[in-house]
Amino acid sequence: MVDCDVIIVGGGPVGLFLAAELGQRGISVEVFDAKPGTSTHPAANANSARTMEHFRRIGIAATVRSLGLPRDYAPDVAYFTSIAGHELARLAQPASGDAVAWAKAHAFTWATPEPPHRCSQLYVEPVLLDAARRHANCSVHFGARVLGFTQSGEGVSATVELDATADRTAQTRTVKARYLVGCDGPRSMVRKSLGVAYEGMAGEKRDFMGGQMDAVYFYAPDIYRVSPHAPAWQYWTFSAKQRALVIAVDGEGHFIMNVQTRDGESPDEADFKRRIAEAIGADIPFEVKSSSRWTAGFSLVAEKFSVGRVFLAGDSAHLFTPTGGLGYNTGIDDAANLAWKLEALVKGMAGEALGASYDAERRPAALRNTAFARGFADSIGHLQVPVAAYGTDAAGAAARAAVGDYLKFHATAEFVIPGVHLGTRYESSPLHHAEPGAAAPDTANLYVPCARPGHRAPHAWLADGVSLFDTFGQGFTLLCIGEAGVDVERDDAYQRAAAALPGLTLARTGEGSVAALYKAAFVLIRPDQHVAWRGNALNVEFDAAVQRTLGHRVEEEGALPWQAHPSAA
Numbered sequence: 001m002v003d004c005d006v007i008i009v010g011g012g013p014v015g016l017f018l019a020a021e022l023g024q025r026g027i028s029v030e031v032f033d034a035k036p037g038t039s040t041h042p043a044a045n046a047n048s049a050r051t052m053e054h055f056r057r058i059g060i061a062a063t064v065r066s067l068g069l070p071r072d073y074a075p076d077v078a079y080f081t082s083i084a085g086h087e088l089a090r091l092a093q094p095a096s097g098d099a100v101a102w103a104k105a106h107a108f109t110w111a112t113p114e115p116p117h118r119c120s121q122l123y124v125e126p127v128l129l130d131a132a133r134r135h136a137n138c139s140v141h142f143g144a145r146v147l148g149f150t151q152s153g154e155g156v157s158a159t160v161e162l163d164a165t166a167d168r169t170a171q172t173r174t175v176k177a178r179y180l181v182g183c184d185g186p187r188s189m190v191r192k193s194l195g196v197a198y199e200g201m202a203g204e205k206r207d208f209m210g211g212q213m214d215a216v217y218f219y220a221p222d223i224y225r226v227s228p229h230a231p232a233w234q235y236w237t238f239s240a241k242q243r244a245l246v247i248a249v250d251g252e253g254h255f256i257m258n259v260q261t262r263d264g265e266s267p268d269e270a271d272f273k274r275r276i277a278e279a280i281g282a283d284i285p286f287e288v289k290s291s292s293r294w295t296a297g298f299s300l301v302a303e304k305f306s307v308g309r310v311f312l313a314g315d316s317a318h319l320f321t322p323t324g325g326l327g328y329n330t331g332i333d334d335a336a337n338l339a340w341k342l343e344a345l346v347k348g349m350a351g352e353a354l355g356a357s358y359d360a361e362r363r364p365a366a367l368r369n370t371a372f373a374r375g376f377a378d379s380i381g382h383l384q385v386p387v388a389a390y391g392t393d394a395a396g397a398a399a400r401a402a403v404g405d406y407l408k409f410h411a412t413a414e415f416v417i418p419g420v421h422l423g424t425r426y427e428s429s430p431l432h433h434a435e436p437g438a439a440a441p442d443t444a445n446l447y448v449p450c451a452r453p454g455h456r457a458p459h460a461w462l463a464d465g466v467s468l469f470d471t472f473g474q475g476f477t478l479l480c481i482g483e484a485g486v487d488v489e490r491d492d493a494y495q496r497a498a499a500a501l502p503g504l505t506l507a508r509t510g511e512g513s514v515a516a517l518y519k520a521a522f523v524l525i526r527p528d529q530h531v532a533w534r535g536n537a538l539n540v541e542f543d544a545a546v547q548r549t550l551g552h553r554v555e556e557e558g559a560l561p562w563q564a565h566p567s568a569a
Ligand SMILES: Cc1cc2nc3c(=O)[nH]c(=O)nc-3n(C[C@H](O)[C@H](O)[C@H](O)COP(=O)(O)OP(=O)(O)OC[C@H]3O[C@@H](n4cnc5c(N)ncnc54)[C@H](O)[C@@H]3O)c2cc1C
Pocket: 009, 010, 011, 012, 013, 014, 015, 032, 033, 034, 035, 042, 043, 044, 045, 046, 121, 144, 145, 146, 147, 183, 184, 185, 186, 188, 189, 215, 258, 294, 313, 314, 315, 316, 322, 324, 325, 326, 327, 328, 329, 330, 331
């Protein structure tokens, strides 16, 4: 007898998103988080296009896009000697009110209905909490620390310590479930209990973004008055004394400043104030609200993402240096990959390989993304600004222009990254047969749409202005292109697929733009919008693909029970 299908340890953004996804799929979930509520201190500030696509799928993208900076505040990335001093370079970006229309006009770069959205985790977490709690089968408990767990062939059992509240004393509860997911951050009790280690690079040193960092949350509305420049989202400051990254949180005066400190140094509030004043470069009042310490210089990925009935997602599975804004976003993509697999496992539709496919698909994705983040950190973290750049003469202006040229190049390289956001692919997944031929290049700054099995399904805007993705279902989708969809419901292979796949949706389109992207008459698309299979007939290969995508073992010859059927010819 279980209390719920899935226990989630950790109600940060990844745990909450996973809970919302599972709740929507009818899976019962209990989330436990040791904190008293959602975060009160900003951390991640960037929602990738892929994260926003997932948010669109669960119906919260518009709400998230309305949060953060005002809708007419351009989230530019800009570089200065100080905020009130010289501007060195600027990457202009569309304000959130214009971003979707802008992406439509720039589909050659951002081939997505949901371009990136710059908004703090501080604001996103309550939306995710609400999305999770909207489902009656989903309970989220704060002030609840998971002390440990055991697993057997049948299920998992976790011990949870619930904090004292006004109406009860502290207590311990045992919770039983079929599966447990550790979304419990970088110090993950779940990962350590499984005996799984992080692998990769730790403690890389750089002048910036490589070492001990302090994130200081402060209020300084006068910044907009003393800065002679247009407002920005990220203000990277390179003064003669220090570097700082100051990020606008709400566009109304709240900022978070990240500064590097020497290892072992413990700055106090007076130090923080001195450093904020140095970054601003003008004498204005400000109020420090909170601070937190973190370390830059990690590119770590867990050696395994699952053991038996226990899975790891988010920072518990990988730890990034935040350049490129990929840590939290990779975690959201983990959860999207895991949710439909847990659904199939809980509903008894999964084959033996489905659970293990999570590690096979997501571990390479984490290695890929940590490598991109590391490259961005090297590009900005090792930059040496020449002393001449602080001069007031013509040589100073020339030195600033030269540094600015590099920074402009760097900003595009780090922040215009549709390839990173949209190009994640599971080429060597056990859930499909790799197609012959070469996949599209996997580069940071260019996304080349590719409908090979394992790739994110390419997006198109349909002639009536609807996003192709909005025609897909919450479960699997069979996309029928051109004449292929006529009478498909009467096809036996289709009916077998509908019986095997949770919530199969039929999407039909006759649009040439979609045909050109997918290059097949039929495309089977997974609930996480990755391509499972494409082909020109619902034949024996389709039957096999349906089984394989759920992790069932498929004999290469003669083993499918329906293979003798005429439609298999
Ligand atoms: C300064 C900074 C800037 C960043 N900027 C970006 C960015 O721009 N883009 C980006 O993608 N990422 C960024 N990141 C990283 C991002 O914040 C994390 O990747 C993200 O929070 C990970 O989410 P998570 O849900 O996996 O883990 P967390 O947010 O760490 O949540 C884990 C949760 O588990 C709970 N928990 C832990 N142990 C237990 C237990 N035993 N029982 C119950 N609960 C437990 C904790 O209370 C916590 O709420 C940044 C990080 C920092 C520090």
